[in-house]
Amino acid sequence: MLELVDLTKRFKQNEAVKNLNMFIEKGEIVGLLGPNGAGKSTAISMLSSLVEPTSGDVRYNNKSILRNPGPIREVLGMVPQEIALYDDLSALENLQFFGRIYKLKGKELQIKIAEVLEQIGLTDRKKDIVKTFSGGMKRRLNIGVAMLHDPEIIIMDEPTVGIDPQSRNYILETVKRLNEEKQMTVLYTSHYMEEVEFLCDRIYIMDQGNLIASGTKEEIKQILSSEHTISIKADRWNDRFIEKLKNNPTIHRVKVEDREITIVVPKEVNMFATLAKMAEEADLELRSVDINAPTLEDVFLHLTGRALRD
Numbered sequence: 001m002l003e004l005v006d007l008t009k010r011f012k013q014n015e016a017v018k019n020l021n022m023f024i025e026k027g028e029i030v031g032l033l034g035p036n037g038a039g040k041s042t043a044i045s046m047l048s049s050l051v052e053p054t055s056g057d058v059r060y061n062n063k064s065i066l067r068n069p070g071p072i073r074e075v076l077g078m079v080p081q082e083i084a085l086y087d088d089l090s091a092l093e094n095l096q097f098f099g100r101i102y103k104l105k106g107k108e109l110q111i112k113i114a115e116v117l118e119q120i121g122l123t124d125r126k127k128d129i130v131k132t133f134s135g136g137m138k139r140r141l142n143i144g145v146a147m148l149h150d151p152e153i154i155i156m157d158e159p160t161v162g163i164d165p166q167s168r169n170y171i172l173e174t175v176k177r178l179n180e181e182k183q184m185t186v187l188y189t190s191h192y193m194e195e196v197e198f199l200c201d202r203i204y205i206m207d208q209g210n211l212i213a214s215g216t217k218e219e220i221k222q223i224l225s226s227e228h229t230i231s232i233k234a235d236r237w238n239d240r241f242i243e244k245l246k247n248n249p250t251i252h253r254v255k256v257e258d259r260e261i262t263i264v265v266p267k268e269v270n271m272f273a274t275l276a277k278m279a280e281e282a283d284l285e286l287r288s289v290d291i292n293a294p295t296l297e298d299v300f301l302h303l304t305g306r307a308l309r310d
């Protein structure tokens with residue numbers, strides 16, 4: 001339905017997006033994941049015809065939108081990273097204002113606003129002035145604004161940045177519900193692995209303007225299928241034990257935290273006996289040794305050598 005073809009954006013010397021290829025099918029929730037500066041916002045600005053690409057194409061139902069952005073603008077709801085609301089107006093007044101921009105009026109506008117307020121859980125607070133809202137409530141209202149014209153596709157640019165966990169869960173649940181109940185197609189950008197893992201059917205991972213992986217969650221995790229992550233817990237560590245881990249040639253990576261050490265080893269290697277022996281020799285008592293299924297966070301670390309929120 002929506003396709004990015006060899007899309008590139010250059011800002012002077014800086015190539016923010018390099019030859020990006022992506023597609024989004026009707027009814028999917030697609031995740032676009034990457035750290036700060038990866039090029040996510042630039043990519044979605046081109047997709048929604050707000051920024052002109054340096055080269056490449058954006059196609060909606062097989063037609064380029066570059067010269068004719070009308071059709072995509074009609075069906076697109078955009079939730080920007082920055083909150084775009086009038087602070088001195090109530091939630092209701094904001095929705096009325098933006099609804100009129102979408103050319104909704106009268107009874108139709110009223111019905112739509114009531115529906116949106118329900119969806120974002122702000123019916124009880126509709127008469128309150130936005131500046132009295134928490135960050136999470138403002139974000140929810142921002143999403144409500146983007147939904148007023150019943151968009152076929154909604155693009156959310158990091159909608160949970162800087163809000164409390166409760167509001168975050170509410171937003172994630174709302175996105176999931178909208179997709180299930182209204183078959184809304186969603187492109188969700190984030191730098192939180194667990195959000196994308198919870199929401200999305202398919203995932204694209206960007207880093208420094210490049211697409212570094214894409215596929216279903218399962219396909220992406222397959223990238224790590226040759227390795228296991230093992231977490232080792234103890235009340236304290238000693239240098240001898242850490243030294244042994246670091247010097248063991250089968251162990252690929254060692255990450256030491258307060259009470260937990262994470263190591264990465266080839267899948268076929270059974271480390272339990274080795275770890276027990278190392279602990280004994282280092283005079284250390286282990287609390288537990290667990291093999292973890294790989295997460296998307298592990299995939300990112302594997303592909304880039306950096307944690308996602310570095």
Ligand SMILES: Nc1ncnc2c1ncn2[C@@H]1O[C@H](COP(=O)(O)OP(=O)(O)OP(=O)(O)O)[C@@H](O)[C@H]1O
Nearest residue numbers: 011014015016034035036037038039040041042043
């Ligand atoms: N208008 C602009 N002019 C010049 N450089 C820009 C512009 N917009 C983005 N960039 C640069 O392009 C790169 C990608 O930025 P972009 O905002 O797309 O990344 P992002 O993945 O959305 O990151 P964030 O999570 O921080 O929003 C960055 O190096 C940024 O500085």
